[in-house]
Amino acid sequence: MSDRSALTVEAPGAGGVGASEPAIAIEALERRYGERLALSDVSLTLERGLTLGVLGSNGAGKSTLLRVLATLLRPHAGSVRVLGAALPAEADSVRARVGFLGHEPLLYRELSARENLRFQARLHGVAAARVGELLAAIGLERRASDPVRELSRGMAQRIGAARAVLHDPELLLLDEPRSGLDPAAWERLEPLIGRSSGRTRVLVTHDVEAALAECDAVLGLRAGRVEYLGPPDGERLRALFRA
Amino acid sequence: MTRAALAILGKDLRIELRTRESVPAMALFSVTVFVLFHYGLDRDSLDGAIAAGVLWVTLLLATVLGVSRLFVTEREQGGLDGLLLAPIDRTAVWVAKAAALLLYLLLLEVVAVPAFAVLLLGTDLLAVLPELVAVLVAADVGLAAVGALVAALAVETRARDLIVPLLLLPLVVPVIIAAAAATEPLLAPAQRPDELGRWLLFLGLYDVVFILVSVAVFDFLLED
């Protein structure tokens, strides 16, 4: 009994400037793990330019959902369209336009920040000059030639964020991006992956307050099913997801 | 795809150059095994079939080491995701890994074969060097192709260090059959390349077959 119009999250007054297709359109998504259902009957629509927060306890399916959107996992049932492309059929075209920042920064520890970003740039067909720009933006030019294993976790996370936006993606998928970052570090990253970046974002988090502060809409998952989907309603969400 | 394969290959070579783990270990291992064979066989010098056998068994066992480590940089910190998220043809990963393994094997042989000549071989290596190199290269290509496939298969298993040797060694039995048969007359006192062409052809066939198989199935291995 999913009322689709109530599940569509739109910015007030956004008349769909330019892109008419929503950033994300999911219908009855199912993803199994063996016989267990990691995600079951998940439906939502997210218009461009907005931020969707995903709340839920451990094992609720948040990371699974993110990985499906990132094309790392294929849907077992239902339909998933990301930036107008159907998954898994058109996954290739999606990868170039989506940025993913998980718990791990996905860096090679023996290579330096610059080398890691240059490698990613080559994979994505992005000009090398952009690497320099990003290193400056995250404030790591001075340590750009040190191997990643010599850097702190916070620095690695910053490089990971740079890697996620290296190819200027339209959609950002972020899994607890603030973990391991002090407020100063987060301030540097904010224009890249925060609200002011202007990108469409899906933000997985444990933190109800952060979700309320940053998101245009919130999806709450429990045991793989949608328990809440709508605007950030502080009272309800705190009741549902108080740790 | 070439761009992606070259990028991944370059990344792997750069890391190997810096850590210097795989190739030196394979070389050291080979020389140690030669010493073991000396004591195990109680022979000072070998020729013909025994020499070919010792050389090839040693090289194959060293290959197992190389294959086990092929995806080590990706295994750390979920680095495979980084490759999977990129808009690249996933077969490029196989191409890069197989090319890297081929390079490691060739480098290994630059050390191991002279060591073998010095420690154990009773006949003159230089006289048959071109033919021996041909056999080595033909065999290495097949080993690299199958090795990269097995390495990818083993990435996700719990018993990785067991699965690699148990899976790889039977699969490369045809390689040792052909390579040893081709090498035996080269290392015999008479040093005549008997039927070299036939065995090289067989190795070439094996290479082609398993390159095709790897390319056909590799994509499916990485997807989820």
Place this chain on the structure above:
Amino acid sequence: MFGKGFAPLSILTAVAVAAAAAMVFFYAPLDADQGFIQKIFYVHVPMAIVGLLGFVAGGIFGFQHLRSGDRAHDLRSYVAIHLSIVLAVGVLATGAIWAKASWGHWWVWSEPMLTSYLIIFLLYCCYQPLRFSIEDPDRQARAASVFAVTAGVFVPVNFMAVRAVESVTHPRVLSTAGSGMPAEMAVTFLVSLVAMALLFATLWKLELSGKQAAIELRRLRARLELDAERSEPLADARPAPGAAAVPAGQ
């Protein structure tokens, strides 16, 4: 219950096996050189041939699974390989017995079929450990299919390699088949081969339906558990009026 055609298939198999046994013991002539023990050839070689075909079939099913993602193909592949491994053990055992009786050694390196089988057996011994060392069922099936395809291609390549290098010093009955096996032996051999193939097919169908039933049972159980979970009331949920659409546990 066992799929269509199982009853006639098993009856046909029983008939064929009985016929083959009768022919082996009463119809086929006694071999001049090797005596009675030579009759083990009628089990050994059909086992080897059917086993080889079984491994290749496992590879084909594996490839179909990779292409379609349908786990039914993976199941077929698994059963085919499983049965062929059993046959491989039989080949090695009957081969050893035959070798000991004919040539005095439990093992001979000059028989390409036998040595090929040793290598193939060693390879396929990894199949189940490989499967069970991967926990995610989808990944497990995919890795197993890749293995099945690679190993299935390997089987003929390996056989060619071994044949190419082993010098044929002992008379192999298979080669004498082309160069003048008496008609009675040839017919008996063919009947034995057909019987072995039918036996394989019957056992394959049997094991397949057994496994399918077990999977169906697990699936139903999992659904029951899920339904039980869902009907428990959620701890904090109190439907507030005017809240955004929340799909209640339907």
